[in-house]
Amino acid sequence: xxxxxxxxxxxxxxxxxxxxxxxxxxxxxxxxxxxxxxxxxxxxxxxxxxxxxxxxxxxxxxxxxxxxxxxxxxxxxxxxxxxxxxxxxxxxxxxxxxxxxxxxxxxxxxxxxxxxxxxxxxxxxxxxxxxxxxxxxxxxxxxxxxxxxxxxxxxxxxxxxxxxxxxxxxxxxxx
Amino acid sequence: xxxxxxxxxxxxxxxxxxxxxxxxxxxxxxxxxxxxxxxxxxxxxxxxxxxxxxxxxxxxxxxxxxxxxxxxxxxxxxxxxxxxxxxxxxxxxx
Numbered sequence: 001x002x003x004x005x006x007x008x009x010x011x012x013x014x015x016x017x018x019x020x021x022x023x024x025x026x027x028x029x030x031x032x033x034x035x036x037x038x039x040x041x042x043x044x045x046x047x048x049x050x051x052x053x054x055x056x057x058x059x060x061x062x063x064x065x066x067x068x069x070x071x072x073x074x075x076x077x078x079x080x081x082x083x084x085x086x087x088x089x090x091x092x093x094x095x096x097x098x099x100x101x102x103x104x105x106x107x108x109x110x111x112x113x114x115x116x117x118x119x120x121x122x123x124x125x126x127x128x129x130x131x132x133x134x135x136x137x138x139x140x141x142x143x144x145x146x147x148x149x150x151x152x153x154x155x156x157x158x159x160x161x162x163x164x165x166x167x168x169x170x171x172x173x174x175x
Numbered sequence: 176x177x178x179x180x181x182x183x184x185x186x187x188x189x190x191x192x193x194x195x196x197x198x199x200x201x202x203x204x205x206x207x208x209x210x211x212x213x214x215x216x217x218x219x220x221x222x223x224x225x226x227x228x229x230x231x232x233x234x235x236x237x238x239x240x241x242x243x244x245x246x247x248x249x250x251x252x253x254x255x256x257x258x259x260x261x262x263x264x265x266x267x268x269x
Contacts, residue, residue, distance in 0.1 A: 012240030016220065028220070032238070032245035035218035035256040039210065039263040055209050084209075101184070147184070162191060164208055167267060169184065 052160045054090060057120075058082045059152055059164035073130045074108065078123050079150040079166055086120025091155035094124055100146040105130050107148075114155055126150065128170075146170060186234075186257050187227030187267045194219070203265055210264055221256045225266055231257055 007015070016028055059081040083090060095112040098105060108127035115122045126148060149167045154160035193204045201219035203212040214222070224234045235253045239246040260266045 007237065007240040009240055009243060012237055015237060016224075016241050028241075029216045032242040032248060032252075033215065033217050034248070035221060035252050036213075036215040037218050037256065037259050037263065038213045057209055059208075162205075162208060165189070165264075 052158075054083050054085065054087070054154065054160040056081065056152065056160065056162065056164035057084045059150070060166045074127055075130070075170070076125055076127045077148070077168055078125055080121060080123035081117075081152045081164055081166075082121045083117060083160065084120065086117075088116070088118050088120070090117045090120075090159065091115070092117065092122065093153050093155045095151050096126055097149045097151075098128070098146060099149070103130070103146070105146055124150070185227050185230050186225040186261065188222060188225050189265055189267055192265060205264070208264060212260075212263055212265055217252070218256055218260075221253055222260055222265060225257065225260070227267075 013028065060079060079094075081092060081094075083092075091114055093112065093114050096107060096109060097111070098107045106129040108129050109125065113124070115124060128148060147167060147169050149165060152164040153162075189205070191205050191208070192210075195202045195204070196216075196219075201214045201216060203214065203219070203222065204210065220238075221234065224237065229237070231254055234257075235250050238249045238253065242249060257266065
């Protein structure tokens, strides 16, 4: 990652206009205002235009800040998924990817599989082995960091479209 | 005792989002994930800048160059907004 470069205001506005997209943000805000965000969930009954009998309602909150304790270098997370309507027996395929930025880690769980919902929900455990430590004398030294991403899709594509993903960013350090 | 904590990677927009602007408000929608996010123009601008190639610091610097009077506010708003967008599922970790 390169250090941010100083830009003239004119050049910065040109870049912003290109990044924002002329079709959506036709006029950049003339002055800065506090960003505002409010999220919601599209109600199932409003999805009639998509013509699927099922939809993903949730696959867990994004864990941007994860804190925990690993036992013998192994950490475990649960990755739940919820569909609507909340029927049982709906098969979902999942795939797990591990991206390592530094250090080393091994996914102990299978990297993909199929599970069935019970009352509209199902969860898979993901176990990660953090390996290859180089212990440092300095407390807080970063030893390993990476990302675990779980992606869910309907096994039968006629039942539901799109996918649901959940991601955990982690780093491993010595206290 | 060892512990895990968070890290920051270049933020990147999640694929599959539709964006609509109406009456000064911007709406981000992901039909497959059943997500709808109402935002104002500055929050949507931050989301648009998250293309995976820029760090949070890069985005802060770019916006601060365009809005120099709000540099201090931008330095606070951008990381908070990126974290909220990640939490709401609109951004990958990068």
